[in-house]
Amino acid sequence: MDTESLTEETLLHSGRESARVADFLRSQGLQLDDDVEFTVVLAAQGSIAATGSFAGRVLKCIAVDPQYLQSGLSAKIVTRLIREEYILGRTHLFLFTRPANVPIFSSFGFYIVHVVPSQVALMENVPNGIQRFLRTLSTSAPKGKNAAAIVVNCNPFTLGHKHLIEYAAARCDMLHLFVVSEDKSSFPADVRYRLVVEGTKNIAHVHVHKGGDYIISAATFPTYFIKEYQEQVETHALLDIGIFGTRIAPALGIVKRYVGEEPFCKVTATYNRIMQDVLPRYGVDLEVIPRLTSGGGAVSASRVRALMREGKLEQTRELVPDSTYAFLMSEEARPVIRRIQEAGQRH
Amino acid sequence: MKIKDVGIAGTLESSDISIRIENSESEGIEIELKSSVENQFGNQIRKVITQTLLDMGVQHAAVHAVDKGALDCTIRARVMTAVSRATKRNCIPWEVDRCAE
Numbered sequence: 001m002d003t004e005s006l007t008e009e010t011l012l013h014s015g016r017e018s019a020r021v022a023d024f025l026r027s028q029g030l031q032l033d034d035d036v037e038f039t040v041v042l043a044a045q046g047s048i049a050a051t052g053s054f055a056g057r058v059l060k061c062i063a064v065d066p067q068y069l070q071s072g073l074s075a076k077i078v079t080r081l082i083r084e085e086y087i088l089g090r091t092h093l094f095l096f097t098r099p100a101n102v103p104i105f106s107s108f109g110f111y112i113v114h115v116v117p118s119q120v121a122l123m124e125n126v127p128n129g130i131q132r133f134l135r136t137l138s139t140s141a142p143k144g145k146n147a148a149a150i151v152v153n154c155n156p157f158t159l160g161h162k163h164l165i166e167y168a169a170a171r172c173d174m175l176h177l178f179v180v181s182e183d184k185s186s187f188p189a190d191v192r193y194r195l196v197v198e199g200t201k202n203i204a205h206v207h208v209h210k211g212g213d214y215i216i217s218a219a220t221f222p223t224y225f226i227k228e229y230q231e232q233v234e235t236h237a238l239l240d241i242g243i244f245g246t247r248i249a250p251a252l253g254i255v256k257r258y259v260g261e262e263p264f265c266k267v268t269a270t271y272n273r274i275m276q277d278v279l280p281r282y283g284v285d286l287e288v289i290p291r292l293t294s295g296g297g298a299v300s301a302s303r304v305r306a307l308m309r310e311g312k313l314e315q316t317r318e319l320v321p322d323s324t325y326a327f328l329m330s331e332e333a334r335p336v337i338r339r340i341q342e343a344g345q346r347h
Numbered sequence: 348m349k350i351k352d353v354g355i356a357g358t359l360e361s362s363d364i365s366i367r368i369e370n371s372e373s374e375g376i377e378i379e380l381k382s383s384v385e386n387q388f389g390n391q392i393r394k395v396i397t398q399t400l401l402d403m404g405v406q407h408a409a410v411h412a413v414d415k416g417a418l419d420c421t422i423r424a425r426v427m428t429a430v431s432r433a434t435k436r437n438c439i440p441w442e443v444d445r446c447a448e
Binding site for chain 2: 078082083
């Protein structure tokens with residue numbers, strides 16, 4: 001097919017134009033993810049020949065019309081996306097794709113981070129990204145003989161989290177806390193991390209790490225190539241747990257992972273069930289701890305946020321440690337409170 | 348001359364080479380090359396990249412290159428552009444190969 005006459009368009013998202021891209025993707029068995037920031041389209045007389053997008057540092061939703069396969073269109077698309085990311089100052093890039101597409105992205109200078117066979121491959125544009133991350137982890141904290149891990153979001157850090165952490169720290173010689181780095185929660189990642197550090201500073205042998213790019217929250221996992229919701233949830237869990245089990249745990253000598261019981265959120269419950277099945281294959285045990293309760297309910301970050309939304313800040317006193325309460329009462333917390341109240345968001 | 352930011356140049360299209368250059372954690376010029384013609388021309392490509400950098404006065408850098416069958420002149424041009432962008436200087440005075448200090 002003649003590719004010389006294709007015109008290139010770029011879109012910063014607006015309703016009508018993304019509908020056109022969404023339709024094209026659907027015709028290829030894909031979807032347009034909600035969080036897409038930028039899209040490039042190559043079109044012939046208005047009809048799309050190829051498209052690609054990104055959200056943050058993740059390239060996604062790349063598709064080429066079957067008539068145009070083997071014409072180098074995906075190379076044009078990926079080049080354009082990378083250039084735009086670099087203009088935004090983002091040079092360490094990722095993509096999630098079906099494993100069958102690994103060779104083509106490999107030819108574009110992407111390297112495998114992890115593959116869940118037949119389901120998903122995570123790739124990055126540097127040859128040693130994950131290795132460097134593991135090195136920073138192991139140099140910041142020595143390998144333990146009996147090390148454990150907890151992965152937390154802490155939006156914000158509560159007494160419920162503290163309870164779980166104290167329980168785990170008492171039963172191992174080194175507890176590694178990984179705070180999810182994604183900024184998709186109402187409390188910014190750096191604040192969440194800081195509150196965890198402050199809230200745990202008096203607990204012995206606890207190391208707090210930033211989750212970085214290799215602890216993948218469900219919020220950031222792209223689902224554009226998976227139709228069924230349940231499959232999206234499971235594929236994300238298998239990828240994230242796979243990276244944890246094959247890379248992170250061995251680098252730090254982690255043999256156990258702790259998680260708080262999750263009675264409400266189905267997604268978390270599925271994730272925990274998969275951890276239960278999969279982690280032992282990597283030599284990691286899982287223990288589920290009942291949640292701390294107070295006043296008839298679990299002490300959870302969502303309860304704290306609900307109180308913030310209702311403007312009842314003083315009532316968070318019994319749910320959070322002093323360090324978190326001090327933050328909530330400070331100037332710095334005002335924009336966070338406002339954001340929670342305006343968005344009316346659960347997260 | 349020191350590389351401060353990350354600079355990129357080139358595309359992933361056939362006959363081109365995509366170059367990314369950034370500061371290196373170690374001494375010397377490190378090149379990570381992906382090439383469709385690695386066996387035939389891998390060494391030559393690395394040689395051209397290294398020589399271009401040395402000619403520009405760059406002694407330490409980490410280069411990531413994805414080659415799609417580029418000729419030497421293309422490789423030189425892309426390397427020079429990437430360095431210009433990484434150092435934010437015009438390093439390509441036409442017809443002269445020395446980078447303006």
